[in-house]
Amino acid sequence: MARNAIQFQKGLSEVAFQGNYGTEAQCETVLETMRWPHGFVCPECGAAKGHRLDSRNLYQCASCRRQTSLTAGTIFEHTKLPLSIWFRGMYHLTQSKNGVSAMELMRRTSGSLRSRAQQDKATLSF
């Protein structure tokens, strides 16, 4: 009988997840790298030069001076929750073979994702 490759995926351990995505800074770095793999690109004018305003946690275009956040234009736009909570929720949703209930997700994120979902009246599905 052939071995099902999907069923025997390697997965990501809790220890590895915590090591790679355990802090807010790590999550921001991952999102920044995924959003701008070759460095910042202004969403307004397309200029590839800008800098981070650490005091306001924004990026400013060197050409048109538009300020944009790391999460603007992503699925995390307007979130009040830290990226580390979202990453933890995504981890649990994707690592469980049988899915994760909303109650389980709430327990694993200390209620953060449930509270936000109730505010938005949205369902959690990725």
Ligand SMILES: [Zn+2]
């Ligand atoms: Zn610009």
